[in-house]
Amino acid sequence: MSAPTTNIPVAIPAAGSSGTPAAQQPRTIAGSLSGGVPGARGIAGRLLHGTPGRMRLFGLLGVIAAVLLGAVSANALLASQAAVERAANNTAQVVRAQSIHVDLLRDDAVATNAFLVGGLESPDSRARYEGAMARVASGIAKAAAAQPADGTALGALAERVQVYAALVEQARSNNRLGLPVGAQYLTQASAGLRADAIPIVEQVVKANEQRSQKEFDRSNSSLQLLVGVVSLIGLVAIAVWLARRTHRYLNASLTGAIALLLVALFVTATTITGIGTATRDVSRGDFQSAVTLADVTTAANDARANESLTLIKRGSGQANETSWKTDKSAVDTDLARLASSARLTSLWGAYVDAHVKVRELDNGGRWDEAVKLSTSGTSAGAAKTFDDFDVAVTQARDDAAKATVTSLNGLGGSAPLIAVVVALAALAASWLITRGIGQRIEEYR
Amino acid sequence: MSALSTALRRRISTLVAVVGLGALAGCSGVTYAETPLPTTAAPRPSSSAPPVAAPTCTNATQSYDPLPSLPSRDQITDPTMRDSIIKRGYLVVGVSADTYLFGARNAFTGGIEGFDIDMSRAVAKAIFGDPNKVQLRVITAGDRIPLLKDREVDMVARNMSMTCGRWNDIAFSAEYYRSGQKVLISKSLLADDKNAGSWGLADLKGKRVCAPAGTTSLTKLQQVQGPVVVTAATHTGCLVLLQQGKADAITGDDTVLAGLAAQDPNTVITSAKAITVEPYGLGLNKADTYLARYVNRVIADLEADGQWKAIYNRWLAGPLGPAPAPPTPVYGR
Numbered sequence: 001m002s003a004p005t006t007n008i009p010v011a012i013p014a015a016g017s018s019g020t021p022a023a024q025q026p027r028t029i030a031g032s033l034s035g036g037v038p039g040a041r042g043i044a045g046r047l048l049h050g051t052p053g054r055m056r057l058f059g060l061l062g063v064i065a066a067v068l069l070g071a072v073s074a075n076a077l078l079a080s081q082a083a084v085e086r087a088a089n090n091t092a093q094v095v096r097a098q099s100i101h102v103d104l105l106r107d108d109a110v111a112t113n114a115f116l117v118g119g120l121e122s123p124d125s126r127a128r129y130e131g132a133m134a135r136v137a138s139g140i141a142k143a144a145a146a147q148p149a150d151g152t153a154l155g156a157l158a159e160r161v162q163v164y165a166a167l168v169e170q171a172r173s174n175n176r177l178g179l180p181v182g183a184q185y186l187t188q189a190s191a192g193l194r195a196d197a198i199p200i201v202e203q204v205v206k207a208n209e210q211r212s213q214k215e216f217d218r219s220n221s222s223l224q225l226l227v228g229v230v231s232l233i234g235l236v237a238i239a240v241w242l243a244r245r246t247h248r249y250l251n252a253s254l255t256g257a258i259a260l261l262l263v264a265l266f267v268t269a270t271t272i273t274g275i276g277t278a279t280r281d282v283s284r285g286d287f288q289s290a291v292t293l294a295d296v297t298t299a300a301n302d303a304r305a306n307e308s309l310t311l312i313k314r315g316s317g318q319a320n321e322t323s324w325k326t327d328k329s330a331v332d333t334d335l336a337r338l339a340s341s342a343r344l345t346s347l348w349g350a351y352v353d354a355h356v357k358v359r360e361l362d363n364g365g366r367w368d369e370a371v372k373l374s375t376s377g378t379s380a381g382a383a384k385t386f387d388d389f390d391v392a393v394t395q396a397r398d399d400a401a402k403a404t405v406t407s408l409n410g411l412g413g414s415a416p417l418i419a420v421v422v423a424l425a426a427l428a429a430s431w432l433i434t435r436g437i438g439q440r441i442e443e444y445r
Numbered sequence: 446m447s448a449l450s451t452a453l454r455r456r457i458s459t460l461v462a463v464v465g466l467g468a469l470a471g472c473s474g475v476t477y478a479e480t481p482l483p484t485t486a487a488p489r490p491s492s493s494a495p496p497v498a499a500p501t502c503t504n505a506t507q508s509y510d511p512l513p514s515l516p517s518r519d520q521i522t523d524p525t526m527r528d529s530i531i532k533r534g535y536l537v538v539g540v541s542a543d544t545y546l547f548g549a550r551n552a553f554t555g556g557i558e559g560f561d562i563d564m565s566r567a568v569a570k571a572i573f574g575d576p577n578k579v580q581l582r583v584i585t586a587g588d589r590i591p592l593l594k595d596r597e598v599d600m601v602a603r604n605m606s607m608t609c610g611r612w613n614d615i616a617f618s619a620e621y622y623r624s625g626q627k628v629l630i631s632k633s634l635l636a637d638d639k640n641a642g643s644w645g646l647a648d649l650k651g652k653r654v655c656a657p658a659g660t661t662s663l664t665k666l667q668q669v670q671g672p673v674v675v676t677a678a679t680h681t682g683c684l685v686l687l688q689q690g691k692a693d694a695i696t697g698d699d700t701v702l703a704g705l706a707a708q709d710p711n712t713v714i715t716s717a718k719a720i721t722v723e724p725y726g727l728g729l730n731k732a733d734t735y736l737a738r739y740v741n742r743v744i745a746d747l748e749a750d751g752q753w754k755a756i757y758n759r760w761l762a763g764p765l766g767p768a769p770a771p772p773t774p775v776y777g778r
Contacts, residue, residue: 082475086475116555117555147477149476149477149478149479149480150479150480151479152479152480152482153479153480153481153482156482174708175552176552177552178551178552178553179545179552179708180542180543180544180545180549180550180552180681180704180708181543181681181684181685181688181705181708181709182552183542183543183550183552183681184543184679184681184682184684184685185685188685199483200482200483202483203480203481203482203483204480207477207480207481208480211477215475313583314542314557314581314582314583316582316583316584316585316588367580367581368555371555
């Protein structure tokens with residue numbers, strides 16, 4: 001339900017009246033009441049006088065209680081459904097931002113690795129770089145359209161990504177000419193990507209994770225229903241008062257109204273609790289796996305880029321190897337947290353083995369062989385084992401993300417219908433209350 | 446009275462309708478706070494440390510006497526050479542990968558090559574009989590002395606000037622190349638002033654001049670009044686800054702500048718005379734006097750049998766003309 005939009009401009013008072021303000025009589029509320037509605041107080045006094053008057057007053061209160069219960073129930077139902085919908089949207093945005101994060105690091109891993117090979121980069125690696133870059137560009141546009149609150153951050157990100165892409169192209173064209181300044185541009189591109197662009201993506205992911213979490217919490221809005229419970233107690237009190245006053249114990253209409261409202265409140269409460277529980281299951285299940293798998297993918301791609309950078313720096317890449325180790329333990333921890341990650345763990349293990357061999361070769365002074373192994377597409381090569389893992393983990397993450405959004409979208413679909421039924425029930429109950437009390441007023445006369 | 450109760454009923458119905466509509470509109474949209482941008486630390490001002498008066502002496506190029514002849518591997522009893530280099534099986538040399546012609550990565554083969562690399566390979570060949578028994582470790586200019594002190598590398602072959610100050614921290618081989626500090630400018634300066642082509646450092650008033658951190662070129666630049674000092678990690682880093690419009694000129698040894706100018710036709714080395722004499726030596730750990738004497742023997746042999754000239758011609762004959770006579774070594778330290 002969207003907020004009502006009013007585009008009616010605020011009326012600006014005519015400037016002419018400011019000329020003679022003192023000449024006019026000041027208009028007060030008291031003045032307008034006393035003069036404007038003659039005898040209003042008299043009518044109210046007559047209506048509320050004596051026992052029939054009190055019955056009318058309680059009748060009015062009863063109707064208000066019934067309407068309040070209906071309104072609160074319908075509102076809570078719609079709020080739950082809206083919260084689930086927003087949670088689904090925020091989750092989709094988290095997935096979008098994480099995809100951008102992964103593709104940026106994938107770009108860097110491909111670019112640095114292509115550089116390592118020397119000579120002209122292969123058309124395949126060029127195609128992979130361009131594919132990831134295109135996904136980043138369209139991903140930023142889609143994410144900005146999906147969540148306006150991310151607009152500024154994504155704008156800044158787009159700017160940084162452009163700088164990165166420009167530096168990589170400059171590195172590439174210098175490299176084609178065989179000029180060493182190309183390597184310097186690549187180093188600057190990688191450093192800038194990690195220092196400027198990645199922190200923004202991480203911020204966007206974090207903000208949307210928090211928004212999702214907030215909506216997951218909001219989806220269980222059963223606290224509002226306490227108002228409904230109080231209304232119901234009020235109605236019962238009125239029924240008891242009426243029975244004592246008139247010595248007629250059963251008022252069919254009033255009792256019917258109370259029963260109807262009780263059922264409405266119960267249905268509302270169970271529906272909302274159901275939505276809340278199901279949402280929590282999704283947030284702890286598929287959503288958590290999707291987030292964890294995305295973390296695995298980013299850490300793994302960062303590790304791969306660091307492997308290339310370590311080799312490019314030829315013995316001065318200790319900092320990059322340290323980063324590789326940090327990435328590795330992040331992947332290990334996350335994989336251990338996931339259920340049914342046996343296949344991913346074994347694929348990751350194959351890459352780690354290849355990396356360890358690459359480091360052994362490089363540390364043993366056999367840099368050329370280390371580079372060959374790092375870029376090798378054979379079954380034990382680092383390039384092949386890493387690609388196998390990357391493909392598998394990306395697939396697993398996409399599946400988990402899709403499952404999250406699908407199951408969230410499936411939740412709370414019936415809530416609007418139930419809200420309408422509950423609202424109608426409350427209206428029917430109001431009518432019954434009016435009828436029941438009206439009956440007693442007639443009898444009293 | 447029944448009229449009144451009808452009126453009441455009607456009023457109640459209106460009220461119900463109003464409240465009901467309000468309830469439906471109640472679930473209004475949620476607006477989120479804007480995603481904050483990560484806070485970035487303010488950029489540090491470029492290091493403009495006050496120039497430190499360089500220690501002076503008269504024997505900066507004086508190294509240790511060369512060994513009378515090259516011993517075979519089994520004859521070497523010096524603990525550093527025997528227990529670390531020979532036992533390891535290869536020599537670890539700190540080199541540059543982006544000093545075009547002296548030590549640079551060949552973008553087509555991925556290998557590092559240049560004048561300094563050939564010098565390193567010559568030392569490896571003398572020790573192991575194989576020029577490939579060398580691990581080239583790419584380091585920055587600022588890394589040279591710390592890595593030698595920590596014995597992370599056995600030797601540094603990275604266009605390193607022999608100075609009195611550096612002799613306090615490390616040892617040098619005999620001089621194997623003589624260079625001098627010059628200035629490279631962006632050709633855009635020529636558009637503003639036709640005479641820019643002959644400018645020295647002192648003429649670059651208010652211009653941003655780049656030099657790599659930890660180099661003698663930077664020390665010299667800081668001693669000159671007028672230019673705005675900009676630093677980068679390497680000379681190539683300076684070239685990137687110049688190409689990005691963040692520097693107007695670069696100062697460094699003429700050999701290094703020749704390598705930079707060869708990479709960017711929009712730059713030119715000014716015709717001003719070299720402001721310093723830069724004798725290049727191979728850097729060694731201060732305690733490794735035996736290794737220094739061994740390396741000096743290798744260099745003396747290279748110069749004697751014409752290999753030094755061959756190496757020079759392979760890399761530098763193009764931009765600098767055919768090889769001059771090798772620098773005269775000074776021994777006796």
